[in-house]
Amino acid sequence: QLQLVESGGGLVQAGESLRLSCEASGRAFGPYAMAWFRQAPGKEREFVAAINWSGNSAQYADSVQGRFTISRTNAKNTVNLQMNSLKPDDTAIYYCAARFVPRSEYSSWGQGIQVTVSS
Numbered sequence: 522q523l524q525l526v527e528s529g530g531g532l533v534q535a536g537e538s539l540r541l542s543c544e545a546s547g548r549a550f551g552p553y554a555m556a557w558f559r560q561a562p563g564k565e566r567e568f569v570a571a572i573n574w575s576g577n578s579a580q581y582a583d584s585v586q587g588r589f590t591i592s593r594t595n596a597k598n599t600v601n602l603q604m605n606s607l608k609p610d611d612t613a614i615y616y617c618a619a620r621f622v623p624r625s626e627y628s629s630w631g632q633g634i635q636v637t638v639s640s
């Protein structure tokens with residue numbers, strides 16, 4: 522019942538920063554966690570980062586730990602991903618996702634947004 526829309530993608534040089542945003546709209550029947558996934562050409566989709574409903578607990582993939590920061594607005598319907606020290610390996614389509622807790626599956630997905638990091 523949620524619709525997710527990503528924004529903020531683009532082309533940057535290695536070492537630069539980029540900030541992604543995802544806004545949720547529609548019906549929500551309870552609290553939900555939000556997350557970012559990505560898929561590079563020829564690779565499987567992988568987990569990037571997740572944040573809980575309250576916005577006080579986050580998890581990161583080892584590949585982005587220390588470089589990426591996920592955050593959530595006080596309104597709870599928007600999640601951001603601050604990406605610093607970007608590398609060419611970060612090039613991928615980034616997807617926003619949401620799940621109603623305590624379920625483990627992500628039931629809502631955005632359309633994806635391209636992030637390209639050149640060397």
